[in-house]
Amino acid sequence: MSMVNITIDGKAVQVEEGTTVLEAARAAGINIPTLCYLKGVNEIGACRMCLVEVKGARALQAACVYPVADGNEIITSSPAIREARKTNLELLLSNHKKECLTCERNRNCELQTLSEQMNVTEIEYEGDMCDLPIDDSSVSIVRDPQKCIACRRCVGACSNVQNIHVIDAINRGFVTEIGPAFGKGLGEVACINCGQCVISCPVGALTEKSSINEVWDAVADPDKVVLVQTAPAVRAAIGEEFGMPIGQAATRQMVGALLRMGFDKVFDTDTSADLTIMEEGTELLQRMQNSGTLPLITSCSPGWIKYCEHYYPDLLPNLSTCKSPHEMFGAVLKTYYAEQAGIDPAKIVNVSIMPCTAKKFECQRPELSENGMQDVDYVLTTRELARMIRECGINFTECDGDFERPFGDASGAGVIFGATGGVMEAALRTVADILTGEDLKEIEYTDVRGVQGVKEAAVEINGQTIKVAVAHGMGNAKKVLDKIRSGEGDWQFVEIMACPGGCVNGGGQPIQPASVKNWLDLRAERAKAIYSEDRNSKIRKSHENESVMKGIYEGYLGEPGSEKAHHLLHTTYTPRDRF
Amino acid sequence: MSKLRKVDVTEEQKKKILEIVDSYKDTEGSLIQILHDVQDYFGYLPIEVQEIISDAKKVPLAEIYGIVTFYTQFSTQPKGKYAVSVCLGTACYVKGSGKILEKFEENLGIKAGEVTDDGMFSIDACRCVGACGLAPVAIVNGEVYGKLVQNDVKSICDKYRES
Structure with missing residues (x-):
């Protein structure tokens, strides 16, 4: 790539040819406001918040999509620019439901921030308000068309990133709305509930369906024993909600807060992640030894599960039958733990704090209930907590x-x-020890770490090669799945997570504005918190977790993969329509 | 939340739609042309038809629906036995065709893009039909009515009602 010389606000900068004005300005220490631009998700230059003057160009240009050329002279602030940006912003505000005080995104809303930054003190225009009703047909996600500013970031997340594309822009001009085809609700189409649209939304048009009231009621009920568990990714991000730096784990603070809120016991979903590894590892070895359906594909991510049911039902036999970790824990808490602790299971209310909106759908699956009791009663996102x-x-x-x-x-x-x-790494740590019969010291499988979309590795264990693949984000997963379908992918074990980066970047995680996400890879930063907690753990292999092995298995289930384990910890899947 | 009328697409119709999709298989960016051809054949583009195209063309339904609702030439509703088309091109518009359209809507009890319950009439707003000298213009099943005034609308509607 050749370098070009340009000036921005009189400042000389050298950048690669083809860099956008927005990125070049950033390199020069100059911030340009944006709204519809979300790097890698939505780059369409639609909202006109980032207008700049490029000397010689016909009109003001959108900095987010305008590539610089040698000799460009760019101005990012002038009366004309400020007025153009502000007018566009006022037009967006003119038909926005401005219920800021009661909006879930109050004080974390990019439209609000821009209004403040651009010194909007009155809105000259009065637009016809949209009268479409709130769509609460989904058990995971709520959509309020009256707050939508049609920036299309959610559409970019759903189509470009996730390759699902159940929402798009409908109609044109002032009556444009974003939603599924033919006026259907999100709960009526093949949405996987991943919530990537929610964390892409700059305003409060997309939110999770809240279970806060139900959980408060349970906590306040003296007849209930409310057991809460937290997923690993929650601790890696919840600190952001309270001003802690991105990438710093807040495990002890989170547990302390949960206890003060009145939950009876606070459990770590990681315990049942160990349980998952024992079950899934056993399943993998059995399938490899008995010519079972391979590759085995992980089943922890409920967004991925629903995707498989809708879009790749022919690959359902490849899915591990393991319930996801928090569901396993839910089942164990209402059986073995209840027995141990002498609690009537009917009095137990299981609450899972998850980085995930899809888990709200998952916990209501009929196959994840026993005797009319859901394994997990309520799922709260990190944000709700x-x-x-x-x-x-x-x-x-x-x-x-x-x-x-x-x-x-x-x-x-x-x-x-x-x-x-x-x-994948957790499974390999255990499978390698089982196959070699040793306590291996090399346990960091760095080939499968990181944010590359599809990662492959061939792991030599005891003279046997296990070929594995890891994909995150459904767009990446699709590439792997198509290769499995065609027979080109000859892996034995595949990990798929619905969200890009895995759960740390789940649809239920704290929402960082584009002004942060455009310049920082949240996926990598939050993952650091996770890997540092692993490094500091005394036990780093699932099969060395005594409370799982001696407690849950010896005390209750028997062996991994036993009939009892199958009954309690495994599940079934259902093919679903694409429309 | 959706009020969708169920449309039966016969096997023969489905076969024809798939033939149309297939005829463009070597042409990039042919979705809009496919939609035109299918609409010419089927008359309109209901959800059942869009699903067939989505499946065959491997294009998400939301994307197809987005296109169909963006361009006014496409319709998700069947046309009436008498299809009224009011020109809202520049010349007709400045000559008051907006009011003419309103009169048709009022007389027939439907909005542009809709069809009456008995299937007799549908109304569409179209862009310039190339008869600016006759502005404002409306067309009913190919028959052109020019230099319209608001009072003409009732007699035009009545003429088709009685025929």
Whole structure:
């Protein structure tokens, strides 16, 4: 790539040819406001918030998509530019439902931030308000068309990133709306509930369906025993909601806060991640030894499961029959734990704090119930938990607490489930020890780590080669799945996570604005918190977790893969239509 | 939340639609042309027809629906036995065709893009039909009515009602 010399606001800068004005300005230390632009997700230059003057160009240009050429002179602020940006912003505001005070995105809304930054003190225009109703047909995601500003970031997430594309722009001009075809609701189409649209939305048009009230009611009910568990990725991001730096784990603060909120016991989903590894590892070895359906594909990500049911039903036999970790834990808590602790299972309310919106759908699956009791009763996203903590007035950063022990002991292998490649690495740690009969010291499988879309590795264990692949984000997963379908992919074990980066970047995680996400890879930053917790763990292999092996298996289930384990920890899948 | 009328697409119709899709298999960017051809054949593009195209062409339904609702030439509703088309091109518009359209909507009790319950009439707003000298213009099943005034609308509608 050749370098070009340009000036921005009189400042000389040298950048690669083809760099956008937005990126070049950033390199020169100049910030240009954006709204519809979300790097790698939506780059369409539609909202006109980033207008700049390029000397010699016919009109003001959108900095987010305008590639620089040698000799460009660019101005990012002038009366004409400020007025053009502000007018466009006022037009967007003219028909936006401005219920900021009661909006879930209050104080974390990019439209609000821009209004403040551009000094909008009155809105000259009065647009016809959209009268479309709120779409709450999905059990995971709620869509409010009256707050939508039609920036299309959600459409980019759903189509470009996830390759699902169940929403798009409908109609044109002032009556444009974003949604599924033919006026259907998100719950009526082949949406996988991943929530990537939610974390892409700059405003409050897309949110999770909240279970906060139900959980508060349960916590307040003296007849209920409310058991809460937290997924590994939650600790890696919840601190962001309370001003902690991105990538810093807040495990002890989170547990401390949960105890202060009145939950009876706080468990670590990592415990059941270890359980998952024992079951899934056993399943893999059995399929390899008995010519079963291969590759075995992981089943932890409920967005991926629903995707498989809708779009690749022919590959359902490849899916591991393992329930996802929190569902396994839910089942164990209402059986073995209830027995041990002398609690009537009917009184137990299981709450899962998840980085995920798809888990809200998952916990309501009829196949994840026993005797009319759901394994997990409520799923809250990381964001919902943060709201509840704020509601209590708890000083989060000063909280301190420890997960329930020893029942809730967990290994480092369980922690890394939260990042792409983590389940694969955790499984390999255990499978390698089982196949060699040794306690291997080389346990970091770095080939499967990182944010590359598809990762492949061939692992030599005891003279046997296990070929594996890891994909995250459904767009990447599709490439792997098509190769499995065609027979070109000869892997034995494949990990798929619905969200890009894995659970750390799940649809239920704290929402960082584009002004952060465009310049920082959240997936990699949050994963650091996960891997550092793994490195600091005393136990780093699932099969060395004594509370799982001695407790749950010896005390209750028998062997991994036993009939009892199958009954409690495994599930079934259902082919679904694409329309 | 959806109020969709169920449309039966016969096997023969489906076969023909698939033939149309297939005839463009070597042409990049042919979706809009396919939609035109299928609409010419089927008359309109209901969800059942769009699903067939989506499946065959491997293009998401939301994307197809987005295109169909963007361009006014496409319709998700069947046309009436008498298809009224009011020109909203520049010349007709400045000559008051907006009011003419309103009169048709009022007289027939439907909005542009809709069809009456008995299937007799549908109304569409179209762009310039090339008869600016006759502005404002409306066309009913190919028959052109020019230099319209608002009072003409009732008699035009009645003429087709009685025929």
